[in-house]
Amino acid sequence: MSFSATIRRAGRFGLYFALPPRCPACGAITADVDLFCDGCWGEVEFLGGGCTTCGLPLEATDAETCGACLAEPPPLARIRSAVAYGDTARSLVLRLKYGRKTALARTMAPMRRPLGELTPGALLVPVPLHRRRLWGRGFNQAALIAAELARKSGGQADPLLLRRSRHTPRLKGMSVSERRRAVQGALAVRDEGAVRGRDIILVDDVYTNGSTAAACARMLKRNGAASVELLTWARVVRPTTIR
Ligand SMILES: [Zn+2]
Ligand SMILES: [Zn+2]
CATH class of the missing domain: 3.40.50 (Rossmann fold)
Incomplete structure (x- = not known):
C-alpha cells in the first residue's frame, strides 16, 4: 500500500472514530448513520392511508375520498x-x-x-x-x-x-x-x-x-x-x- 493510501485510510478511520453517527433530530450518538435515537424514533408519527386525494384520516366511513375533496376537487x-x-x-x-x-x-x-x-x-x-x-x-x-x-x-x-x-x-x-x-x-x-x-x-x-x-x-x-x-x-x- 502506498504511503498516501495509508494516510487516506488512517484518515478515514480517524474520522470514523472522531465523528460517531448522531441522531439527525437531537444529536445523540446512535448505532448507525441516518437513524433516529430511541427517544426521537418513538416520537415520530408516520402518516399513511386516509383520503385518496388529500390524505387526511377518514373517520368511521367506507368512503375512500373525504367530503371536502368530493365537494370541491382540489x-x-x-x-x-x-x-x-x-x-x-x-x-x-x-x-x-x-x-x-x-x-x-x-x-x-x-x-x-x-x-x-x-x-x-x-x-x-x-x-x-x-x-x-x-x-x-x-x-x-x-x-x-x-x-x-x-x-x-x-x-x-x-x-x-x-x-x-x-x-x-x-x-x-x-x-x-x-x-x-x-x-x-x-x-x-x-x-x-x-x-x-x-x-x-x-x-x-x-x-x-x-x-x-x-x-x-x-x-x-x-x-x-x-x-x-x-x-x-x-x-x-x-x-x-x-x-
Ligand atoms: Zn434523537
Ligand atoms: Zn380529502
Missing part, C-alpha cells in the same frame, strides 16, 4: 407526507433550514410509502422559495429533498422548472382571492415544453395549509401539466404543532 390531485410535524420532524426541518445541515435532506428522502402512492415516473419539482429567502439561505431545502428523492428512487427532478418571478407582497389583510392572485402572480414556469403532458410531483419540506403548493399546481396545469401531486416530508396535522 388543484392537487394527491397530497402525501411521510410524517406528522411533531417535535422530531420540526427539529429536522429547522436544522436543515436554519442550521445549514444540508445532509439532513438524505434522512428526509427515503419516503417510500408516500412516494409509492403517487404517479410512478412523474417529474419531481421543488416548491420554489422566495428569491430573497433563497439569497439569504443560499439553498432551497425543497430542492435538496427533491434531488435526494430522485437519486434514491431513480426518478427525475427539475429544480428550476418553477420559480418565483418576484417577491410576493405581504398577504396580511388580503381576501382569499386576492391572496390567491398575489401568490400565483409571483410564480413563473421556466419552460412550458417541460411541463406539457407531464405528471408532476411537487416536493416540499413541510405541508401547512398548502396555499403555495395549490398556486404552483394551478400554474403547472395552466401550462399543460397532466396531473400535479404534492409530496412533503412532514405535514401539520394538528394546528397546535405550528410554530
